[in-house]
Amino acid sequence: MEIAHRKKARLKHLLETWTLEQYLEATEKLLGYQLQRAPFDPAAMQNPSQSLPHTHVGVYPQKQKGLNYVGVAVPVGHISPKQMIRVAEIADLYGSGEIRLTVWQNFVIPNVPDHFVETVKKALRKIGFATQQSNLRSGLIACTGNAYCKFAQADTKGHALQLAVWLDKRIQLDQPVNIHVTGCPNSCAQHYMGDIGLLGTRAKVGGESVDGYHVFVGGGFGANQAVGRQVFNAIDFESLPPLLEKMLRGYLRHRTDGETFQAFTARHDLNMLQAIFSNEE
Ligand code: SF4
Structure with missing residues (x-):
């Protein structure tokens, strides 16, 4: 395994090459003692805090x-x-x-x-x-972004804060909708498991390359574990705040009583979601 390759410096890449047992063996060798093994119990993984x-x-x-x-x-x-x-x-x-x-x-x-x-x-x-803080801000996370990470396609932290200001002024949510902003496919902010996941990319505006994001919806973890589905492709950042506003308004308008954003997106196919999220109503 080439461990000096910066682009491959992620556990997921190591586990593509090694088996789990190989990984544990190497870890225990470094630690100098044996790790305890626990039987896999899905019920024990349901942390009560996940349903708060x-x-x-x-x-x-x-x-x-x-x-x-x-x-x-x-x-x-x-x-x-x-x-x-x-x-x-x-x-x-x-x-x-x-x-x-x-x-x-x-x-x-x-x-x-x-x-x-x-x-x-x-x-x-x-x-x-x-x-x-608002339900929007409490579930907003962003990776390092282009301020300090050379892989970043966008200014994730700066954009996340701008999104929060835009959305907080216009939308009030009665339950958290998590927004994960990540700058590249390494996904340090785990865009695939947010209610809304934003994955940095370059977008074209008037022939120019600008900061942009692919938009995913419906990710989750714990009892609600799911991988988000991509609903919009390469949206330039200037267009993103109004788009997210429309998405949240669409959810609030069409959800059933108390339905979470994740459950709402799960019961619609992508075409229907695009239609609901693009509607100006
Ligand atoms: S997701 Fe990519 S851009 Fe963001 S901190 Fe991780 S490696 Fe850097």
């Missing part, structure tokens, strides 16, 4: 009486060293010193007693972090 109607942003009571966890929104995962240090201090002072990361590029401070909740919220606000 939120993505942990906000204050929620824990099982332990009088304790709460505080979920904090970090727009597209950007956090400065100064903020990190202060977050650590807040966790030490008012929690148990623990900080947990979420798959939505946010973090959680657990074990905060009731009487410290407001203080923690205020301290976080002071350093620029909200403990409340």
Whole structure:
């Protein structure tokens, strides 16, 4: 296996060449001890948090009486060293010193007693972090993008933030719709498992090559695991915010009571989805 090939520096490429057993054997050799094997149990993989109607942003009571966890929104995962240090201090002072990361590029401070909740919220606000946000923003993630990654076809983080501003002004959702913005097929932001997945590409506008995205819908994980289907091809970024607005409006107009975006897309074929999502109504 050629491990020096930067483009192939992904576990998925290694597993294309090696078997799982070969991979485990090499890992154990490096670790110097044997990993425990657990029998595959699909029921055990159904994490209860996957069916929660939120993505942990906000204050929620824990099982332990009088304790709460505080979920904090970090727009597209950007956090400065100064903020990190202060977050650590807040966790030490008012929690148990623990900080947990979420798959939505946010973090959680657990074990905060009731009487410290407001203080923690205020301290976080002071350093620029909200403990409340729209259902759109709480499920928005983006890969590194062309600011730091040479594979990127687009400015994923910048575009994700612009999308959030556009959509938040125009649409209100009563449940999260996850949007995953990823800059190339390596898919660090896992576009294929978002409700809406955006995969960076080059698009043509007036003969010029500009940042653009392929648009996928219907991905999911856990109990709702599914690979998203591509519904639109190479949309230039300027056209993307109004397109996503139309898609979400189409979903809100045509869904059944309480239906999730993923379930809505799953019961329509691609032609029907394109028609619903292109309608200006
Ligand atoms: S998905 Fe994004 S961060 Fe990952 S390799 Fe591609 S452009 Fe870079």
